Amino acid sequence: MRKNQPVASTDLDADNLLYEHVLKLAGEEKLAVLDKQFEAPVKTPFYRQSGVTLTVKGPLPAVLQWIYLVQGPTEGCTVPECRLSPDQADPSQIQCRVVFRRWYQLTLTQS
Numbered sequence: 741m742r743k744n745q746p747v748a749s750t751d752l753d754a755d756n757l758l759y760e761h762v763l764k765l766a767g768e769e770k771l772a773v774l775d776k777q778f779e780a781p782v783k784t785p786f787y788r789q790s791g792v793t794l795t796v797k798g799p800l801p802a803v804l805q806w807i808y809l810v811q812g813p814t815e816g817c818t819v820p821e822c823r824l825s826p827d828q829a830d831p832s833q834i835q836c837r838v839v840f841r842r843w844y845q846l847t848l849t850q851s
Contacts, residue, residue, distance in 0.1 A: 748790075751788075754781065754790040754842075754844050755778045755781070758790045758791070758817070758842045761810070761817075762810050765809045765810055766794070766806055768806075768809075769798065769802040769803070769805055770798065771796040771802060771803060771806055772796060772798060773794060773796055774795040774796060774797055774835065775793075775794065776792060776793065776794050778792050778793075779841070787843045787844070788843065788844045789841055789842070789844070790842050790844065791839060793821075793837065793838070793839045793840075794837075795836065795837045795838075796835070797827055797833050797834070797835050798833060799834070800834050803834060803836045807822065807838060816842050818842075819838055819839065820839055821838065822838045822839070
């Protein structure tokens with residue numbers, strides 16, 4: 741895990757690394773990002789956690805592929821919550837509100 745996990749110097753850096761990662765993959769799947777919200781960082785003696793909630797819009801296969809890619813085996817990301825609903829304006833699209841969390845190495849500095 742230490743080999744694959746990013747290292748950030750602040751909680752803000754950790755949030756930005758996670759956000760940039762999920763945003764890049766959303767762009768590759770041509771998803772529209774409708775909303776974002778950062779979660780409060782979790783700090784314990786054993787791990788650090790960052791989180792971001794995104795709402796995206798796109799075709800169902802692309803949304804599911806995006807979620808799958810973000811959770812790749814070397815990414816260290818989890819999805820504790822995901823809500824899919826049809827887009828009211830365009831039934832060929834769905835809206836997905838998804839929470840991503842990532843654990844970081846303990847080398848983060850205290851903020």
